[in-house]
Structure formats: C-alpha cells, structure tokens
Amino acid sequence: SLKRLMPSDIRALKGTAPVVVLTAYTTPVAKLADPACDVLLVGDSLGMVLHGLPSTLGVTMEMMILHGQAVMRGSDRALVVIDMPFASYEESPAQAFRNAARIMAETGAGAVKLEGGVHMRETIAFLVARGIPVMAHIGLTPQSVNTLGGYKVQGKGADAARLMADAQAVAEAGAFSVVLEKVPAGLAGEISRALPIPTIGIGAGVACDGQVLVVDDMLGLFSDFKPKFVKRYAELGRTAAEAVAAYAAEVRAKRFPAPEHSFFDEANK
Ligand code: KIV
Ligand code: NA
Numbered sequence: 001s002l003k004r005l006m007p008s009d010i011r012a013l014k015g016t017a018p019v020v021v022l023t024a025y026t027t028p029v030a031k032l033a034d035p036a037c038d039v040l041l042v043g044d045s046l047g048m049v050l051h052g053l054p055s056t057l058g059v060t061m062e063m064m065i066l067h068g069q070a071v072m073r074g075s076d077r078a079l080v081v082i083d084m085p086f087a088s089y090e091e092s093p094a095q096a097f098r099n100a101a102r103i104m105a106e107t108g109a110g111a112v113k114l115e116g117g118v119h120m121r122e123t124i125a126f127l128v129a130r131g132i133p134v135m136a137h138i139g140l141t142p143q144s145v146n147t148l149g150g151y152k153v154q155g156k157g158a159d160a161a162r163l164m165a166d167a168q169a170v171a172e173a174g175a176f177s178v179v180l181e182k183v184p185a186g187l188a189g190e191i192s193r194a195l196p197i198p199t200i201g202i203g204a205g206v207a208c209d210g211q212v213l214v215v216d217d218m219l220g221l222f223s224d225f226k227p228k229f230v231k232r233y234a235e236l237g238r239t240a241a242e243a244v245a246a247y248a249a250e251v252r253a254k255r256f257p258a259p260e261h262s263f264f265d266e267a268n269k
Contacts, residue, residue, distance in 0.1 A: 004075075004076065004077060004078070004079060004080075004110065005038055005039070005077065005078060005079040005110075006079060006110060006133075007079065007110060007111050007133035007135075007176040007177075008176070009079070010038060010039060010079055010176060010177055010198065011176045011177065011197055011198065013038070013198055013209070013210070014196065014197060014198045014209055015209075018209065018210050018211065019038050019039065019177070019198050019200060019209055019210025019211075020036065020037045020038045020039070020210065020211070021037065021038065021039040021040075021041055021200050021210055021211065021212035022037050022039075022040065022041070022212065022213060022215050022218075023040070023041045023042070023043040023045060023046075023212070023213070023214045023215045023216075024040040024041070024042065024071045024074070024075075024215055025042060025043075025046045025049075025050055025067045025070070025071065025215075026067070026070050026071070026074070027070045027071070027073050027074035028074065029071075029074070029215055030070070030071040030072075030073070030074030030075045031074040031075070033075075033078070033215065034074065034075035034076065034077050034078050035077065037078050038078060038079065038210070039078055039079045039080075039081055039200075039210075039212075040071055040075055040078045040079070040080050040081070041081050041082075041083070041113065041135075041212060042064065042067050042068045042071050042080065042081070042082045042083060042109070043083050043113075043214065044056040044059040044064065044083040044085050044086070044142075044143070045142075045214050046059065046063065046064075046067055047059035047063070048222075048224075049214060049216040049217075049221075049222045050067075050216075051063070055142065055145055056085070056086060056142050056143055057086045057143060057145075057146075058086075059083075059085040059086065060085055061085060061088055061099060061102065061103070063085070064082055064083060064084070064085050064103060065082075065102070065103060065106050065107055068080065068082045068103065068106075068107035068109050069106070069107050069108075071109075072107055072108050072109060079110045079111065080107070080108075080109040080110055080111075081109065081110070081111045081112065081113050081135050082103050082107060082109045082111075082112055082113070083112070083113050083114075084096070084099060084100060084103070084112050084113065084114045086143040089114050089123060090116075092123075093122055093123045093126035093127070094126075096114070096123045096126065096127060097126060097127055097130055097132070100112045100127055100132045100134075101130075101132065104132060110133065111132070111133035111134065111135055111176065112127070112132060112133075112134060112135070113134070113135040113136070113137055113179065114134065114136065114137065115137045115138075115141035115142075115143050115144065116136070116137075116138070116141065116166075117136070117138040117162075117163075117165065117166020117167065117169050117170055118165055118166055118169040120136070120169075120170065120173075121169040121170065121172070121173045122173075124136060124170055124173035124174060124175050125173040125174055128173070128174035128175070129174075133176050134173075134174070134175045134176070135175060135176065135177050135178065135179065135200075136170035136173075136175040136177075136178040136179065137178070137179040137181065138154075138163065138166040138167060138170065138178060138179070138180060138181075139154040139155060139163060139166075139179075139180045139181040139182055139183040139204065140152065140153070140154050140181040140182035140183075140203075141181070142181075151182070151227075152182070153182045153183070153184065153203075154181075154182055154183055155183045155184060155187050156184060160184075160187050160190075163183060163187060163191065164187075164190070164191055164194065167180075167191045167194070167195055167199075168194070168195070171195045171196060171197050175197060176197060176198075177197050177198045177199070177200055177209075177210070178195070178197060178198075178199055178200065179199075179200045179201075179202065179212060180199050180200070180201050180202070180204040180208060181201075181202045181203060181204065182202070182203040182204070182229070183201075183203070183204040183205075184205070185204065185205025185206070185207060186205075188201055188204035188205045188207055188208050189205065189207030189208075192207055192208050192209055193207075198210050200212050202229060203227065203228065203229030204229075213230065213231070214230070217230040217232075218230065218231060218232065218233045218234070219232075219233065219234045219236045219237075220232045220233075220234050220235040220236050220237045220238065221236050221237045221240075222237070223237050
C-alpha cells in the first residue's frame with residue numbers, strides 16, 4: 001500500500017514543486033481530494049462552512065478530532081494536518097502539547113497547525129522538540145479577528161517588517177511549513193524567498209511555494225460570502241439546489257418514484 005506523505009516530504013518540496021493543499025472535513029471529500037493533493041488540511045474553517053458558526057472562535061477540540069478522524073478514513077496518500085482550535089494552545093507550551101498530542105493520538109494525523117508568529121515561537125519549538133510537526137499560520141489569523149479588527153489584508157506598508165519577523169520566527173522554531181493568509185503578493189514572494197520552508201498562500205499571490213483553498217469555497221458549496229482570493233472551480237451548490245428543486249417538484253407531481261424505483265410482489269398485485 002502507498003505510504004502517506006510526511007511533513008519532511010512536504011518540507012522537501014521547497015524549490016522543487018508547488019505544494020497543493022486543500023481543506024477537507026469529511027470522508028467522501030477526503031476520498032476525492034486525496035489523489036490530487038499533497039496535504040489535506042482539516043481547518044477550523046469547518047466551524048463556519050459546515051456548522052454555521054459566525055467565526056472560528058466557537059470551534060472545539062471535539063469537533064476537530066471528529067472531522068480529523070473522518071478525513072483520515074478517507075485518505076491514504078496525502079499528509080493530514082489538523083488545526084488546533086481557538087484557546088487550545090495559546091495559554092502555554094504545555095497546554096499546546098497536551099492538546100496537540102490528543103489530536104495526533106485520537107486521529108492518527110501527521111501534523112497540527114496553529115496561528116501566530118513571533119509570540120508562538122516558543123510553543124512551536126516545544127511541540128517540535130517533543131515529536132509534533134507544526135504548520136504555522138501568519139498574516140490574517142482568523143482566530144484573532146477581534147483584536148485584528150476584521151478580516152483585513154496584513155503586512156501592508158510599515159507592517160511588512162512585522163510579518164517578515166513572524167515568518168522568520170516560525171521557521172527558526174522548527175515549523176515545517178507556514179500558511180500566509182491575505183498578504184500582499186510582493187511581500188509573500190519576499191518571505192518565500194527568505195525562508196527555508198515552504199510558504200502556503202491563501203490570498204498571498206502566486207510566488208508562494210504552495211497554495212491552499214477552503215474546499216467548500218472552491219466547489220461553490222459555501223456561498224454566504226466569497227473572498228476575493230477564492231476561485232470557484234465548480235458551482236456544486238447551484239447544481240445541488242437545482243437537484244433538490246427537481247426532486248420536490250416530482251414528488252408534488254407524483255412523478256417520483258417511478259416503477260423502476262419501486263418494488264412489486266407478483267403474488268399480491
Ligand atoms: O481553517 C482553514 O481552513 C485554514 C486555511 C484557510 C488555511 O486555516
Ligand atoms: Na484555520
């Protein structure tokens with residue numbers, strides 16, 4: 001059987017091939033994405049796109065573990081990375097280790113992701129030294145929406161130096177890759193050239209070492225809003241709504257079920 005990609009394999013793609021990352025939250029979506037992707041990210045975006053929460057802040061450890069287990073069952077090639085939810089790692093390196101170890105043990109995933117740059121340096125180093133590979137996430141970090149004051153582009157103007165410092169800090173701490181979210185394309189390219197680890201962009205331009213999208217966004221399944229950085233590769237939500245409307249019309253017209261969907265007993269006609 002195929003061996004799963006490991007964080008060291010993803011790290012080794014730097015300078016060789018773009019890293020293809022897509023979120024996945026369920027077994028069927030993991031099954032269809034696994035052959036084409038290097039990394040399946042069980043993102044805490046699942047709170048918004050699957051559970052209807054207003055932000056990622058209400059996502060729990062239990063939700064991440066349940067969806068992480070589902071994605072592991074539907075994949076055998078891609079590296080599965082699971083987001084650490086809000087308030088499961090910020091308190092201390094020890095708290096982060098306890099919760100990251102639980103996620104790894106209960107799902108079998110190969111790595112965790114957490115949000116933060118310079119201020120997470122010590123935590124990332126603590127986890128990596130104890131056997132837990134970490135993908136970092138800097139720039140727009142949605143768990144900090146309340147302190148950032150919205151979902152704004154990060155690292156503009158004089159703020160570029162802060163973002164470069166965050167990138168250097170997570171790389172030095174031992175992260176095997178780093179997500180750059182909503183960062184100007186020029187700065188993302190500069191960071192990508194400066195770092196020894198792959199940068200994974202989302203709204204960060206084509207110069208990143210890899211790209212990530214939320215699968216429900218790119219398939220057109222989540223349509224509450226569409227960020228500028230999303231490209232719709234399909235309109236599955238529209239297709240599904242049309243299918244449901246056709247079903248409802250046929251039930252009301254008594255055209256469904258047809259004989260081929262029905263069972264008959266020759267003895268009792
Ligand atoms: O939660 C998520 O889906 C993410 C990606 C957008 C990077 O963190
Ligand atoms: Na996330």
